[in-house]
Amino acid sequence: MIEHKVKIINNAGLHTRPAANIVKLASKYKCEFSLIKDGLNINGKSIIGVMTLAAEKGSEITLVFDGIDEELAASEIVDYFNRGFDE
Amino acid sequence: MKSESENILKGIGAAPGIAISQAFIYKKEKEEITNESITDIDEALESLDVALEKSKKELRKIFSLAVDKLGEKRAAIFEAQIMILDDPILVSTLHNRIKHEMRLPEYIVNDEISKYTDLMNLSHELYMKERSHDIEDIKNRIIRNLKKKKWKSKITSDVVVVTSTVSPSDTVLFSRVNVKGYVTDFGGLTSHAAIVARSLNIPAVVGLHDASNRIKEGDLLIIDGFKGEVFINPDEKQLHYYQKKISQLQKQDTELNKLRELPAKTLDGKEIQLYANLELIDEIELITNNGAKGIGLVRTEQLFEEYEAFPDEEEQYKVYKTIAERIYPETVIIRTFDIGGDKVLPVDLKEPNPFLGWRGIRLLLDSPLLFKSQIRAILRASSHKNLKLMLPMITSMCEIKKSKEIINECKEELKKEGFAFDKHIGVGIMVEVPSAAVLIRDFAEEVDFVSIGTNDLIQYILAVDRGNEIVSSLYQEFHPAVVRTLHHIISESKKAGTMVSMCGEMAADPFAVPLLVGLGLDSLSVSASAIPLIKKIIRNLTYKELQSLASECLAFKTEKEINNRMKRFFNEKEKDHIKNLY
Numbered sequence: 001m002i003e004h005k006v007k008i009i010n011n012a013g014l015h016t017r018p019a020a021n022i023v024k025l026a027s028k029y030k031c032e033f034s035l036i037k038d039g040l041n042i043n044g045k046s047i048i049g050v051m052t053l054a055a056e057k058g059s060e061i062t063l064v065f066d067g068i069d070e071e072l073a074a075s076e077i078v079d080y081f082n083r084g085f086d087e
Numbered sequence: 088m089k090s091e092s093e094n095i096l097k098g099i100g101a102a103p104g105i106a107i108s109q110a111f112i113y114k115k116e117k118e119e120i121t122n123e124s125i126t127d128i129d130e131a132l133e134s135l136d137v138a139l140e141k142s143k144k145e146l147r148k149i150f151s152l153a154v155d156k157l158g159e160k161r162a163a164i165f166e167a168q169i170m171i172l173d174d175p176i177l178v179s180t181l182h183n184r185i186k187h188e189m190r191l192p193e194y195i196v197n198d199e200i201s202k203y204t205d206l207m208n209l210s211h212e213l214y215m216k217e218r219s220h221d222i223e224d225i226k227n228r229i230i231r232n233l234k235k236k237k238w239k240s241k242i243t244s245d246v247v248v249v250t251s252t253v254s255p256s257d258t259v260l261f262s263r264v265n266v267k268g269y270v271t272d273f274g275g276l277t278s279h280a281a282i283v284a285r286s287l288n289i290p291a292v293v294g295l296h297d298a299s300n301r302i303k304e305g306d307l308l309i310i311d312g313f314k315g316e317v318f319i320n321p322d323e324k325q326l327h328y329y330q331k332k333i334s335q336l337q338k339q340d341t342e343l344n345k346l347r348e349l350p351a352k353t354l355d356g357k358e359i360q361l362y363a364n365l366e367l368i369d370e371i372e373l374i375t376n377n378g379a380k381g382i383g384l385v386r387t388e389q390l391f392e393e394y395e396a397f398p399d400e401e402e403q404y405k406v407y408k409t410i411a412e413r414i415y416p417e418t419v420i421i422r423t424f425d426i427g428g429d430k431v432l433p434v435d436l437k438e439p440n441p442f443l444g445w446r447g448i449r450l451l452l453d454s455p456l457l458f459k460s461q462i463r464a465i466l467r468a469s470s471h472k473n474l475k476l477m478l479p480m481i482t483s484m485c486e487i488k489k490s491k492e493i494i495n496e497c498k499e500e501l502k503k504e505g506f507a508f509d510k511h512i513g514v515g516i517m518v519e520v521p522s523a524a525v526l527i528r529d530f531a532e533e534v535d536f537v538s539i540g541t542n543d544l545i546q547y548i549l550a551v552d553r554g555n556e557i558v559s560s561l562y563q564e565f566h567p568a569v570v571r572t573l574h575h576i577i578s579e580s581k582k583a584g585t586m587v588s589m590c591g592e593m594a595a596d597p598f599a600v601p602l603l604v605g606l607g608l609d610s611l612s613v614s615a616s617a618i619p620l621i622k623k624i625i626r627n628l629t630y631k632e633l634q635s636l637a638s639e640c641l642a643f644k645t646e647k648e649i650n651n652r653m654k655r656f657f658n659e660k661e662k663d664h665i666k667n668l669y
């Protein structure tokens with residue numbers, strides 16, 4: 001299991017387009033993936049779940065990866081967060 | 088038993104005929120979702136999957152057409168909505184809950200998705216509230232599709248449907264089960280419900296305000312589509328009167344049927360071509376039985392209403408080909424999709440004035456893939472040379488030229504691909520906007536035919552929304568501005584040597600027909616069921632008297648004068664021949 005703390009750095013926050021992209025990225029991997037914010041634990045492969053996360057610029061989220069390809073998944077998804085969702 | 092005056096509701100007679108049957112209350116919205124338990128789990132799971140699939144198709148239909156208009160932000164939301172319908176966590180939770188809780192799928196869907204929207208609504212962020220609306224939208228779409236399936240199984244052929252309004256997709260549903268008639272709270276003579284009821288040849292009374300509340304499920308109803316009256320649980324006397332009337336009407340229909348093979352020719356030899364309008368493929372038989380000369384208007388958007396996605400070229404080709412072959416050797420005029428932005432745009436992009444918005448040719452020219460698939464399909468079905476192509480909502484020369492360019496492109500493509508088609512296919516326009524009426528001479532020289540669409544033309548000339556009950560009485564066919572505009576369109580088109588016809592509801596109004604013929608129209612396109620009666624009216628008059636009637640009406644300054652004159656004319660000339668109706 002891998003845990004990563006990430007910060008939302010783009011101006012618009014975790015809006016619909018990045019939410020959809022995160023789910024798409026996560027779906028490529030076998031490992032389980034969840035996002036934890038303010039005590040709320042969300043399955044990262046569920047778009048409707050990720051969309052319930054209110055994460056404006058500056059907020060912190062913990063990403064948890066658990067499974068056979070967790071390292072690959074973590075590196076790609078954490079990187080996407082760190083790039084500010086390419087915005 | 089109620090007294091005579093108490094059980095009568097008065098509205099607008101929207102489609103002629105009389106029906107006596109039990110009421111079926113069709114309430115689409117605001118129906119409560121109950122947490123009824125179920126026994127057949129497999130059936131419930133299947134219904135859910137079908138509803139999810141259907142919702143996906145609907146969203147893709149919106150997405151495919153509106154993507155350019157949506158902007159990147161909206162497009163992303165749409166994509167996310169489609170993803171939600173595929174969300175593995177959500178779908179498996181819904182499945183599991185149905186299996187374990189054994190409750191109606193719509194209850195489970197509502198309960199499960201509401202958990203997410205409740206969470207979103209807790210947030211103080213404004214955009215989260217908006218997002219919650221999007222999710223709510225998805226939820227309602229799934230529930231609507233779950234319910235639709237149920238409604239289909241409930242409606243049977245021996246009922247009168249009582250509802251607040253009728254949408255185009257409802258009418259497709261009703262036509263499939265041959266309901267006996269409609270009664271609606273809203274709508275006027277030219278509302279969608281009215282148009283379709285006439286084309287299905289079933290009586291309808293619209294604009295009754297609170298019929299859907301006053302009538303109870305299973306009440307016996309008499310609908311009088313001529314007078315616009317509805318009797319709730321009629322007494323013996325009323326029943327007897329209307330049963331007698333039904334048999335008189337049947338006799339008259341037999342009489343009218345004898346005219347089937349005869350031309351619609353005036354006593355002094357002027358022949359009017361009577362075409363039929365087509366909205367449902369099932370109507371072809373009615374059209375050929377009623378002695379139509381051909382089809383003057385195929386409303387293609389209605390034809391494919393029940394398709395969840397826009398039909399592709401192949402699907403369209405098959406349908407157009409069937410129509411062309413069944414009507415051959417007569418002509419069929421196919422109008423390209425006349426869709427309003429209000430039908431395809433998502434809720435939050437709703438146009439404030441859809442009738443002044445993105446519709447008809449504007450939408451087609453902005454959606455070249457859709458437009459070309461339709462033109463190609465029509466061309467490919469035209470090999471017997473009995474098809475013509477008509478463009479809706481033309482307001483400028485530029486739109487005509489652009490459309491013709493696209494038609495030529497399609498011809499070039501088909502030629503290269505080796506398809507057979509009519510190289511000289513006639514291309515015409517609808518004249519239904521004041522700018523087209525003003526510029527009619529130039530437009531008529533540019534096209535092969537013009538067809539006057541009175542429903543829109545009248546509403547644009549008079550600035551009256553025909554569906555708005557508060558002002559609908561100001562929607563007047565006999566307004567002098569309307570009559571003089573018609574005169575202008577007809578005479579200028581003729582000067583240009585271009586064929587001119589009319590395909591709006593006015594062409595089917597027995598009171599208006601004498602005026603239209605007098606103004607010089609050579610052809611009319613109406614609901615198939617109206618053809619025999621109109622033929623009878625025309626065969627009883629001389630063109631000479633109609634011409635002088637028309638010049639008289641062109642000189643009047645008020646609607647009242649024209650209306651009175653037309654009624655008087657009808658009573659003097661036609662009343663003895665057409666009994667029972669008015």
